Amino acid sequence: xxxxxxxxxxxxxxxxxxxxxxxxxxxFELTESLAGAVNRRCLVFCLxxxxxxxxxxxxxxxxHGVVPLMLDAHIAPDLLEHFLTSYxxxxxxxxxxxxxxxxxxxxYESCEYALIKRSDENVYPLYEELALLLTTSxxxxxxxxxxxxxxxxxxxxxxxxEYLKLDSTERPITTLPMNYTYGLxxxxxxxxxxxxxxLTQATLMQREFWxxxxxxxxxxFGGVPYTYEMLDKLMFFRRKLPSLRTMTQxxxxxxxxxxxxxxEYAGREGKNFVVMYGAAEATARMxxxxxxxxxxxxxxxxxxxxxxxxxxxxxxxxxxxxxxTVGELVYSGAxxxxxxxxxxxxxxKGDERNGVLQTGDMAKFDAxxxxxxxxxxxxxxxxxxxxxxxxxxxxxxxxxxxxxECACAGKDDAMYVFITDAGKTxxxxxxxxxxxxxxxxxxxxxxxxxxxxxxxxxxLYRELEKFYD
Amino acid sequence: MTNLExxxxxxxxxxxxxxxxxxxxxxxxxxxxxxxxxMGLTAALESAFDIMMEPEDIIDLSSFEKGKEILSxxxxxxx
Numbered sequence: 364x365x366x367x368x369x370x371x372x373x374x375x376x377x378x379x380x381x382x383x384x385x386x387x388x389x390x391f392e393l394t395e396s397l398a399g400a401v402n403r404r405c406l407v408f409c410l411x412x413x414x415x416x417x418x419x420x421x422x423x424x425x426x427h428g429v430v431p432l433m434l435d436a437h438i439a440p441d442l443l444e445h446f447l448t449s450y451x452x453x454x455x456x457x458x459x460x461x462x463x464x465x466x467x468x469x470x471y472e473s474c475e476y477a478l479i480k481r482s483d484e485n486v487y488p489l490y491e492e493l494a495l496l497l498t499t500s501x502x503x504x505x506x507x508x509x510x511x512x513x514x515x516x517x518x519x520x521x522x523x524x525e526y527l528k529l530d531s532t533e534r535p536i537t538t539l540p541m542n543y544t545y546g547l548x549x550x551x552x553x554x555x556x557x558x559x560x561x562l563t564q565a566t567l568m569q570r571e572f573w574x575x576x577x578x579x580x581x582x583x584f585g586g587v588p589y590t591y592e593m594l595d596k597l598m599f600f601r602r603k604l605p606s607l608r609t610m611t612q613x614x615x616x617x618x619x620x621x622x623x624x625x626x627e628y629a630g631r632e633g634k635n636f637v638v639m640y641g642a643a644e645a646t647a648r649m650x651x652x653x654x655x656x657x658x659x660x661x662x663x664x665x666x667x668x669x670x671x672x673x674x675x676x677x678x679x680x681x682x683x684x685x686x687x688t689v690g691e692l693v694y695s696g697a698x699x700x701x702x703x704x705x706x707x708x709x710x711x712k713g714d715e716r717n718g719v720l721q722t723g724d725m726a727k728f729d730a731x732x733x734x735x736x737x738x739x740x741x742x743x744x745x746x747x748x749x750x751x752x753x754x755x756x757x758x759x760x761x762x763x764x765x766x767x768e769c770a771c772a773g774k775d776d777a778m779y780v781f782i783t784d785a786g787k788t789x790x791x792x793x794x795x796x797x798x799x800x801x802x803x804x805x806x807x808x809x810x811x812x813x814x815x816x817x818x819x820x821x822x823l824y825r826e827l828e829k830f831y832d
Numbered sequence: 833m834t835n836l837e838x839x840x841x842x843x844x845x846x847x848x849x850x851x852x853x854x855x856x857x858x859x860x861x862x863x864x865x866x867x868x869x870x871m872g873l874t875a876a877l878e879s880a881f882d883i884m885m886e887p888e889d890i891i892d893l894s895s896f897e898k899g900k901e902i903l904s905x906x907x908x909x910x911x
Contacts, residue, residue: 566860566866567867568867568870569859570894572891590867592871593867593871598887747868793848802864803848804871
């Protein structure tokens with residue numbers, strides 16, 4: 364069992380968008396009832412949204428040894444079909460209004476979500492410790508899932524509760540999807556302390572969000588770098604939010620100037636601004652910069668979470684012990700997940716990482732032991748908080764557009780895709796937005812006469828930088 | 833170009849839709865109009881009319897029609 368909901372009897376677990384309050388007792392009843400309908404350990408696809416129905420599914424499954432595979436409710440239909448074929452889930456937990464779109468029998472309904480029984484039963488054996496499957500990068504179309512165990516989730520939850528000092532008086536408001544590791548960890552940690560989660564589908568670009576925030580007295584929210592850019596644009600600092608205590612940030616490196624700006628605001632207004640670092644491969648969090656150091660150490664990702672440990676490894680594989688020396692960041696801790704799944708057979712796999720994760724990030728630490736991400740070992744970008752592999756994107760394009768010359772590069776929140784066929788730029792932008800489920804503004808498709816390559820035929824990505832806007 | 837054309841064009845460019853679709857749009861009605869798309873739309877409107885929108889107006893911009901109302905009452909754009 365992940366959460367002891369009965370422990371918080373009499374307290375409010377959830378407030379919905381319409382202001383409905385769901386107690387921990389009610390949450391317990393709803394999740395037990397759903398568990399009764401499933402009644403065995405199996406794989407379930409959850410089509411997630413920040414709604415009560417979606418939450419009940421997740422909580423029920425995790426509490427009863429049912430393995431949810433978390434997807435965005437707006438996932439592209441062909442990608443969902445691909446996952447259904449690859450993993451053969453026993454059930455789907457989907458918005459009730461869309462239940463008729465799926466093959467199978469509707470066997471249960473609750474809080475506007477429906478349980479669909481598929482014809483498949485336990486097609487792929489599930490490793491005994493497997494508890495949860497998450498995409499590596501939130502909503503992107505990466506067909507790779509992170510395999511998390513209950514021990515992983517419990518360990519990470521305990522660490523986060525400790526360093527953020529969470530208790531039952533917290534009232535976080537949702538700003539991130541439930542199928543995204545960071546959004547999910549906010550739910551995990553707050554249900555563990557008996558806090559009240561304010562669920563909303565509205566975004567911070569909408570009046571409804573801020574009305575709910577104020578009316579319900581939200582105490583915290585989380586955001587990826589792009590969230591903080593939006594808040595800056597909205598002149599967030601002028602907004603009166605007396606109930607707000609803590610803002611957390613993860614999902615990529617915030618520009619140091621913006622980090623400083625929010626740290627100064629927090630200091631001035633008596634709020635906490637906590638910059639964090641993590642990955643789905645480490646359940647959620649690996650590091651945090653304590654609020655009181657936010658301004659002094661702006662630009663830093665902080666220190667390892669309680670129970671975790673960092674090492675920096677040089678090119679030769681030796682550990683770096685001198686400050687200000689760059690090496691690959693390696694994390695170890697009980698929250699390092701089991702490994703990846705790329706197909707149904709992989710669900711039977713055991714622990715492939717043994718508590719050690721090579722992050723793929725290049726980092727250094729200062730004389731006080733605070734870490735800074737300075738670059739990447741692998742070719743990937745963070746787009747709106749989602750890790751998107753550049754080589755994977757090239758392969759995706761080439762698999763649909765046979766023979767098309769293409770090279771993917773860019774910077775965070777802006778991928779540049781270079782092709783040699785000028786007639787395909789608009790089409791490719793649409794294709795990428797649809798496949799990755801990211802806003803099309805992230806993709807800049809440009810046509811070049813020729814893609815620069817070396818004698819061996821390898822793309823010279825550095826040469827492409829001059830074509831960035 | 834008339835102001836209505838300029839206004840419609842901002843939606844067309846921000847969300848990659850045709851003008852007819854643009855006129856029916858509401859926040860989150862299409863995938864492209866999410867919070868990221870909203871930033872793009874705001875930037876497109878600001879540059880088309882050479883204005884700086886107030887945060888309160890940015891979060892009130894919940895549909896094509898609502899945006900017209902905001903621009904005409906707060907920023908003197910005549911349609």
